[in-house]
Amino acid sequence: MGISERKAREKQEMRLRIIEAATEMFMSEGYEKTSIRNIAEKIEYSPATIYLYYKDKDELLYEVQKQAFSQLEEAFARDATSPDPWVRLGQICHSYVRFGKAHPEMYELMFMMRAPMNSIKENEPWRNNTDSFVVLLTCLTECMEKGLLRFKDVTLAAFSVWAMGHGLVSLDVSCRLQAMNMTEQHVEEMILASIEQYLNLIKS
Amino acid sequence: MGISERKAREKQEMRLRIIEAATEMFMSEGYEKTSIRNIAEKIEYSPATIYLYYKDKDELLYEVQKQAFSQLEEAFARDATSPDPWVRLGQICHSYVRFGKAHPEMYELMFMMRAPMNSIKENEPWRNNTDSFVVLLTCLTECMEKGLLRFKDVTLAAFSVWAMGHGLVSLDVSCRLQAMNMTEQHVEEMILASIEQYLNLIKS
DNA sequence: AAAGTAACTAAACAGTGTTCATATTTTTCA
DNA sequence: TGAAAAATATGAACACTGTTTAGTTACTTT
Known part of the structure; x- marks a missing residue:
């Protein structure tokens, strides 16, 4: 056949x-x-x-989102190469921020827009982000095995790191930072400084 | 006349x-x-x-956003009442999360949608959020004066706290957490746990 | 070659933000 | 008070949007 x-x-x-x-x-x-x-x-x-x-535009957007996530994975694969998990964590964070700044529209589709999520059937998980989330999860696991982090639970740690990175990037993408008497350069500095600060806070 | x-x-x-x-x-x-x-x-x-x-829908949405921010301020005024700045910081965070969960559509308009920001003229700042941001800023200033925080710069501290809170709430509002094999209750617990954890991290 | 199936599309439906010429109402002033 | 002027309101249209359906074309099978 x-x-x-x-x-x-x-x-x-x-x-x-x-x-x-x-x-x-x-x-x-x-x-x-x-x-x-x-x-x-x-x-x-x-x-x-x-x-x-x-089926509809939402389903189409879900597939475009999948495409975008595999681009993020590629970025991680390029940037987060250090065998030292602590160094790699920094690389992942910076790669994430760089991706968001380089492709704001894609970032919106991946993490901010409601539309693509509508096509997920009830009680079925969101798979598009799995692989890239695992990159973070693995890195944090290695860090914690070496006792480098002030976290108890890996999952909670991963969500926190993600939330922190996403908070910074999404406020930038949605123009909430530029709007506050800041130049574009100042914004970038502030985002990087916040990440540096956060990494310092979670280091044990 | x-x-x-x-x-x-x-x-x-x-x-x-x-x-x-x-x-x-x-x-x-x-x-x-x-x-x-x-x-x-x-x-x-x-x-x-x-x-x-x-002038157009964006301008209208900008005014609705302003309305929403004054509602957030009211929530802060109700919830963040402690004279102890450290306690009040916790109250602010919880008030913020509760507001986002109670009014997800408003939260989107305030912090996620591009549309309302289009009506801000070039080189003019975003004023709608000023008052509620000052609540956070004041609280953190008091905390730092008492030496309660592991931060050097107040502005950076405020942005970090905001980014962390916003990261958690917006991932929830945009359905990125429900989608990951989590029940709604589990999500809420995780958000609160992340905040507790973060407050612990920044405490000196 | 005829029948059947799969692929494709023109046209329409109901909705959107926005504009503009045309009323309608209100105010001004002789 | 009555006509001109100004302010206010709208019906109808324009150019879009996502989506559906009936009908056509192209290919496969018998």
């Missing part, structure tokens, strides 16, 4: 073409410009065709 | 009626349902009329 396999492959290729167009649009033009109609035009199909491959 | 004053007052009353309708809609029906047309219908005017009082 080579034909049905080819069909399935073609279907998958079309799905990929759609989210690649959407991803590119998201990165270069931003969320506002990324409409079903614009995506359709980009891949030279009718808008209705997209609905043969994705 | 009592007439022009009355006119100005009436104009202000109309502006208020509009944002009160919008605020109520935002809280009960959510952002999605709060359209110019729906607001207009609620106050029994034509949609076009709203544009005589507000």
Whole structure:
């Protein structure tokens, strides 16, 4: 049955073409410009065709989000290379912040927008972030095994570190920092200083 | 010239009626349902009329945001009453989290959505959050004067505390925590535990 | 070649923010 | 008081949005 396999492959290729167009649009033009109609035009199909491959826009955005998370993983793989878990923790934090600043629209899709989360079925977990979260979790586990951290529980530690990083990046992405009598450079310094400070606080 | 004053007052009353309708809609029906047309219908005017009082939807949302921030201030005034700044810091944090959980749509408007920030003119600061931020700033200043905190700079301290709180609340509001194999109760416990842990970390 | 299936799309629906020419109401002033 | 002027309000339109459906085209199977 080579034909049905080819069909399935073609279907998958079309799905990929759609989210690649959407991803590119998201990165270069931003969320506002990324409409079903614009995506359709980009891949030279009718808008209705997209609905043969994705249930609705939320489901499409969920797949674009997945794409974005694998980009974050790549960034982690490039930046967080030290065998020393404590050094690596710093690398992860800086990589995270750099990613957010470089791709604010993607960051919004990954961590701030409600839309993509609507397509998760009830009682099913969010898988898109799993791999990148594990990078942090593993690093913190290693740190704690060496007794480097003032934490008791690894999970709680991971959530705290994530929350701290996300708090800083998302306030920046959502323009809440620029708005407070700060220059763009000042904002960046403050974010880095906050992270340095936080890492110092959690070090035992 | 009592007439022009009355006119100005009436104009202000109309502006208020509009944002009160919008605020109520935002809280009960959510952002999605709060359209110019729906607001207009609620106050029994034509949609076009709203544009005589507000330049665009972003400007309107900015005023609704202002309303929301004064509600947060009220919450702080109710909850953060201790004369002991260290105790009060805990009260502020818990008040903040409770507010976010009670009014997620408002929280989004205050700290996550881009839209309301678009109406801030270039090189003009964001004033809506000033008063509530000062509550935190004052508290931390008092704490540091008593040597209770492991911070050097008050501003940096305030940003860090805010970022931590916002990180936790916004991840919750944007459904990033529920999505990770956690029950709603578990999420709440984790947020509170993270805050307790953080307060412990910053205590000298 | 005919029948059946899969892929695609034009057109429409109901909604959005926003603008503008056209009323309607209110105020001013002769 | 009555006409001109100014302020206020709106109906209708424009250009969008996500989504659905009926109908067409293209390919596969018999």
